[in-house]
Amino acid sequence: DAMVIQNPRYQVTQFGKPVTLSCSQTLNHNVMYWYQQKSSQAPKLLFHYYDKDFNNEADTPDNFQSRRPNTSFCFLDIRSPGLGDAAMYLCATSRDRLGSAYEQYFGPGTRLTVT
């Protein structure tokens, strides 16, 4: 049973053309994350939502934005993709409570190519 779903799995966009990646979850988790993973590198957190509370990492470029219209869905918007934004984009979710240990569930990722 799919728990964290990312569509599409592969996305090709042109340099400077806005693109949106989507993530949905069936786990009813309150926290959702977006990571960027470039070739042969570790995943790097871009931002996360705690419920509707948006949290941006300090070094996430302004070119990246996110929307979470409801608990189940989260979108990553890249306003003007550059060649350097070609990467795998991973969505993850977790159920978080103060003081508790938790795990993150990752989707399969969307591989973005910028031409």
Next chain:
Amino acid sequence: DAKTTQPPSMDCAEGRAANLPCNHSTISGNEYVYWYRQIHSQGPQYIIHGLKNNETNEMASLIITEDRKSSTLILPHATLRDTAVYYCIVRVALGGGYNKLIFGAGTRLAVHP
């Protein structure tokens, strides 16, 4: 943020135990050690986590030293499907009750016949 150090790569024969070490000498008292793995072209997969005590589940065992400055992930009977990059992560606690994972370079484990 507590950082982790792992060997860049390891080999293991199929059917043998794979022991993956991790150093986290700056870990603080309330930080957990997590292990994830990433098989090629897939999202990371949670394996196990621990605070002080050794832990075991259906996938692996986690051995944490008494001073908590290092840990070892043990895959008791490695198979070819265990070939992946294994990440040891110290969970960073943020305000408001939520946390984030900072991935290091990981260990690339190759299981061979």
